[in-house]
Amino acid sequence: MRQSARIHRDLPLREDLSEVLALPYRVDTSGAIVRAPAPPPQGDGAAGGVITTVLDLAKFDVALDQGVLLSAESRAAMMAPTRSTNGEALPYGLGWYLQEYGGHTLV
Numbered sequence: 400m401r402q403s404a405r406i407h408r409d410l411p412l413r414e415d416l417s418e419v420l421a422l423p424y425r426v427d428t429s430g431a432i433v434r435a436p437a438p439p440p441q442g443d444g445a446a447g448g449v450i451t452t453v454l455d456l457a458k459f460d461v462a463l464d465q466g467v468l469l470s471a472e473s474r475a476a477m478m479a480p481t482r483s484t485n486g487e488a489l490p491y492g493l494g495w496y497l498q499e500y501g502g503h504t505l506v
Contacts, residue, residue, distance in 0.1 A: 416450050
């Protein structure tokens with residue numbers, strides 16, 4: 400994963416990554432697709448502070464699925480729904496949103 404970086408909101412993105420960063424677009428009120436301003440910095444963690452390419456993301460996904468990054472037990476715990484104080488399953492694991500669809504758990 401050489402095209403990925405953890406960024407901090409107060410620090411500039413590495414130049415090699417900023418040169419290939421996808422430009423943001425949005426749909427305006429008339430339905431036209433127009434350039435959008437860059438989103439504001441969102442933090443310095445995985446929810447808003449990681450920049451990657453689709454190929455690096457695929458490498459991460461394969462490594463996660465094949466047990467290279469975590470043990471099977473840790474992966475299962477990470478992707479298990481958390482519970483509310485009354486025991487209800489919530490649609491969130493340890494860092495992952497979870498959803499049941501067509502008999503499958505989407506992570």
